[in-house]
Amino acid sequence: MKKILFIEDEPNLQKTVGEILRAEGFEILEATDGEAGILLAKARHPDIILLDIILPKKDGFEVMKELKEDPETARSKIIVLTNLESSSDVERALALGATTYLVKANYNLEDVVAKIKQILGE
């Protein structure tokens, strides 16, 4: 079973996305702040990390930096899932090693699921 780590501080969103991904047959790991997210990533080596940017303790950029520096966690593919959409944020995230960058308000839930499947299939 493919493992997905979802780092997100908005509980409603976490529940909704967790629900559909479980229904799609994924194992879901959840963290509500950057530090907890990094610990879970190191302990469980998820295939995909869904990562918000504005997070307590450590923000998404710091999380990406730490995960990509450690060869153990660098293999997890990172999908940034946020409502920030300035091109400087997008560029920064991609430069830090994010596989893709999705703006929450502009994507449907099915699009997100499709993106995850596409990235896992590659």
Add this chain to the structure above:
Amino acid sequence: MELIKKIIAELAFWKECKEYGLGLWQCPKFLFVVMGGVTIIAMIATDFVTTRYAESSFVILSVVGVAIVIFTIGNIIVQSFEKMAAASRMKTEFVSIVSHQLRTPLSSLKWSLDLLLSGKIGKVLGKQLEQTEMMKESNERMIKLVNDLLNVTRVEEGRIALEKEEFDLLELARELARDAKRFAEANNTLLVIEETNSPPALKVCGDRRYILMALENFIDNAIRYILEKGEVRVSLSKRGEFAHVEVKDNGVGIPKDEQRHIFQKFFRAQNIMRHRTEGSGLGLYLAKAFIELHNGKVGFFSKEGAGSTFWFELPLN
């Protein structure tokens, strides 16, 4: 006579001050008139004083006095300008913060509704489905409005960063027509793309997302303001160094006296408000801003009752 009327109209500061909700002593126009008056009176008084008392110390004192008065009023004017600029900046920041904060719960709601409608956590049926779909539609409208407001603040603060690439306008138009097909059918509207004297490709260089939003808005308006049934024709052609795109409808048209306001933000024409009240009045304002950011031009001609034609031009690559 005309000139005097014009000058009086120009000096009618009370109207403007009232419109902006400013007190008299914060209103630059009023302060300028005061400054003008003070200057004239001070000059005459100085002349009066100096012709009677020809001592140089008197002359110097009165000139210094006038200078101090003018400087003080000037300072008040500058301060009131600064206050106005700060208020405008705060308004823009306020809209931006509120919109960002709104997007989090709005996108959370959007995905919850997606999950409900996906059937993955149980089927939603009958009237419940109908209500859920209505919620989804309202939610999408709210997101669109928030996105538009964010774009307005970006335009006003000059923060739109264009990611330029070469793309084909014809392809873009075809894509938009495909997406708008259902909306057009629901509105009894035939949506056609005409490719008049156009070369196989109309390549332009720009940020595809913003050009797409502009053309989408033209097409969407054209369909939206057709009353019972009608036709929307999108035509693309090459005109000199420019790609020319026209969206022609036979809808309600724009009343003549309202035409000059059509690209202003939040403006909605009276005749459409009678038929359709939804809409933010931001679409055309943004479309114009996006096209002009690409060194393009926008315009329209319209006749109430007969329809409108909106066009834009972009430099060919």
